[in-house]
Amino acid sequence: MDKEQVLKDLCEAVIEGDDVKAVELSNKAVELGLAPLTVVKEAIQPAMDIVGDRFQEGEAFLPELIVAGDAATASLDVLLEQLSGEDSAAAKKGTVLLGVMFGDNHDIGKNLVQAVLSANGFKVIDLGVNVAPKAFIEAAAKENADIIASSTLITTSLPYQREMIELLKAMGKREDYFVILGGGPVTPEWTQKIGADGYGRDAKDAANLCNKLVSGDYKPGLDEPIIENALKSK
């Protein structure tokens, strides 16, 4: 199997969500001497773009997006081991720190966001559920995150989202990280009120939002948050 074929097959494996095949082909690519960054740029990233585009156009469905994200993540795990720290960072669009806010343990929605962000080429650090505001900030520093993404399904956890932003300001770190929000009781108005940088209604919106934040001229601490709500905009 030549290098070109490996890249083509790997791209297809990710699109099909075949994580076992994706790992095999990633190892094969490394054995053939392909530069990991080349594999990411010529196989993984195009695959994720294709699946993401299909999803946006309604030609692919959420379960397909999820398995593609899983396959991409499995492949990236193999490839990133081969990269230097600098190249590893370059292979990703950005790092998103993701967690369910303190006081809440509902994580299915958060896990969907993780899968979709991975499928869109983001490195996602999942902090899990019931994450305290300070823990978000400490992890963001440790992981050199670009974006802190916090969700909650219950209103009693909402004040902790505000607390996190206030804590960032008090620590002089508000301009270090974008802060984005999601979850059932979270609204664009709340996002604006507490000074977060963006809001997404669902996993697809979260990916759109993160793509905008890392690819635009935005700086953390936006005066007006970016509101992604595919439901409203259609």
Added chain:
Amino acid sequence: MPVLRPDWNLEITAENVLFAQAADSAAISRRSPRLVDVAHRAAQHALTLIDPVVIYREVPVKSIEKERLYLEDNNSLSGPLILEHLQNATVVLVLICTIGGRLEDQATSFSREDISFSFALDSAGSFAVELLANHVCRYFETFYNQRGMKTSIPLNPGMIGWSLLPGQIEVFRVLEGINSEVSLSESGMMTPRKSVSIVLGAGEEILRVGSRCDYCSYHGRCFYKDKSEAHSCKPITQLERIEL
């Protein structure tokens, strides 16, 4: 008997699960047979985790003032949607359907190791509770029709014209004292999450207008629009013996 635990011989297929995931099962079957297999496994596993419960109470309507429907038990329902559909009701049936919490607990526990299966299992639960609610509504519609009454469309808190949190509070107040199965969070979320709250109006002069889709915030933008609500399933046998 306001709390039922139906003997429900439910069948869930992979197609049902994919439907609940807002996915076109024909397209998925062509492109991703693995996902069909995941859906099938989730459907089979879900069947072992479903504990259907129906909590209901019928209350006569006392009066209507402004935008509020007052009930004989001193509770009330309010909002434009309520008035539009229930103004001619002589009784309202308030109910909650749930499949219990075991399925969603399992879905959560699988979410770390197998997100695809976890999502499919969660979707199987969504399908099951929706199906339960549909069966229950159809049963009561027939029940009232046989007594010479017409019924409104089923109304859910959160539909356009009936705000989620106030609506949920109104439903839970009516069922206070008989409902120990489902709890309500401050944000209006039910636990177990695979639960549906419904109000159905009945009366001789009820005008059944529109469909539930007309009052849904997803109206016109939903995967389920124009798709059949009917799913083949064996009936809930115990519902044949409901008495109000």
